[in-house]
Amino acid sequence: MSISRAFLQQTALGALVAAGALFSGHQAFAADKVTLMVGGYEKQIYLPAKLAEALGYFKDEGLDVELLNEPAGVDAENEMLAGAVQGVVGFYDHCIDLQAKGKFVESVVQFSQAPGEVELVSTKHPEIKSAADFKGKSLGVTGLGSSTNFLTQFLAVKAGLKLGDFTSVPVGAGNTFIAAMQQDKIQAGMTTEPTISRLLKTGEAKVLIDMRTIEGTKAALGGTYPAASLYMQTDWVEAHKEDTQKLANAFVKTLKFINTHSAAEIAEKMPKDYYVGDKDGYVKALGDGKAMFTADGVMPEGGPETVLKVLSTFSKDLQGKQIDLSKTYTTAFVKNAK
Known part of the structure; x- marks a missing residue:
């Protein structure tokens, strides 16, 4: 019995329509792709990023979040401004x-209320007893224009030095920071944990x-001093409120997990290479610093004012500028978090 060409065409068309319906349905439920640049995701100060991923909280929100690693925060910031990451x-x-440079960026989720940073001094240089002794020294920072550089400049100026009295040397963190100190380049x-504990x-x-x-x-x-955060361009946040809310939901859940679990329980969720061969040291450092x-x-409350005061101490970019602090952060999404 022959099958008519019309029937075959109709069947083929029906299959295509069905496939199209399935495909469009798949697209409708596909996870939204968001790329975040982390200023060194092995650093404990930025632990919420990798922890949220490990706990599956991004996926729970229907997000496909890609975390990219960039050891210096200033380079991560440039990637965002260029539109390479959200x-x-x-x-x-x-x-x-x-x-101060005419670009509007806001903290959407504030991870920490302390920098989690330490100024370490090489034991080869016992003459450095305070920030006033930075004069003529080479001081390690993650990158020029980074937050470690901002804080170093503030501490030096507060101690009575001028910016030209010392040299900021970009050395990253972890092995590169340690090598720079061992070789007396700084x-x-x-730096932050776990680099601090390794050198101590x-x-x-x-x-x-x-x-x-x-x-x-x-x-x-x-x-x-509000430090680690998820920050994004204000224009992107305004145009993508649903995705921003999902990110806030995932990170608020992560912060709650940090606050309700022990350092050991949190460490178990992190990639093992983050321990750098010393799990006990990693757990201890996390336990000591978890309150940040x-x-x-x-x-x-009052955090943005402290940051502005610190930056205004040394930054020529801020001098004579009116900064609207209310536009540097938003609490709308974290307060609406599920």
């Missing part, structure tokens, strides 16, 4: 710095200024 996991101070430098354990460095806790931060900087994270992603 957001940055980095320090809030860039939002203020960029407004005599002191600002070997006795190659000692702590000069500790900003891992809220108390230490207030002593060094004069107030609560906010419980809900909300900007701490």
Whole structure:
């Protein structure tokens, strides 16, 4: 029995229509793709990014989040401004710095209320007893224009030095920072965990200024200092409110997890190479510094004012500029988080 050409054509058309319906249905439910640049995702200060991924919270929100690693926050910021990524996991101070340059960027989720940074001094240089002794020294920072550079400049100027009295050397973090100190390319430098613990354990460095806790931060900087955050261009946030809300939902859940679980439980969720061969040291450092994270992603009261005051101490970009702090962060999404 022959099958008519018309029937075959109709059947083929029906199959195509069905396939098209399935395809469009798949597209409708596909996860939204968002790319975030992290200023060194092995750093404990930026732990919420990798933890949210490990816990599956991005997927729970229907997001396909790609995390890219960039050791220096200033380079991550440039990637975002160029449109290569939608957001940055980095320090809030860039939002203020960029407004002074005519660019509007806002912290959407505030991860921490202390920098989690330490100024370490090489034990080869016992003459460095305070920031006033930075004169003539080479000081390690992650990158020029980075938050570690901002904080280093502030501490030096606060101690009575001029910016030309010392040299900021971009050395990244981890192995590159450690090598720079071992080779005496830097005599002191600002870094985070787990780099801090690694150098303290070997006795190659000692702590000069500790900003891992809220108390230490207030002593060094004069107030609560909102640091690690998810920041994005204001225009992108306005145009993508649904995706921004989903990101806020995932990160607020992550911050709650950090606040309700032990350092050991959190460490178990992280890639094993982050321990750098010393899991106990990693867990201890996380336990000691865990209080820097906010419980809900909300900007701490008075924090933006402290950051503006710190940056205004040394930054020529900010001098004579009117900064609208209300445009450097938003609490709308974290307060609506599920």
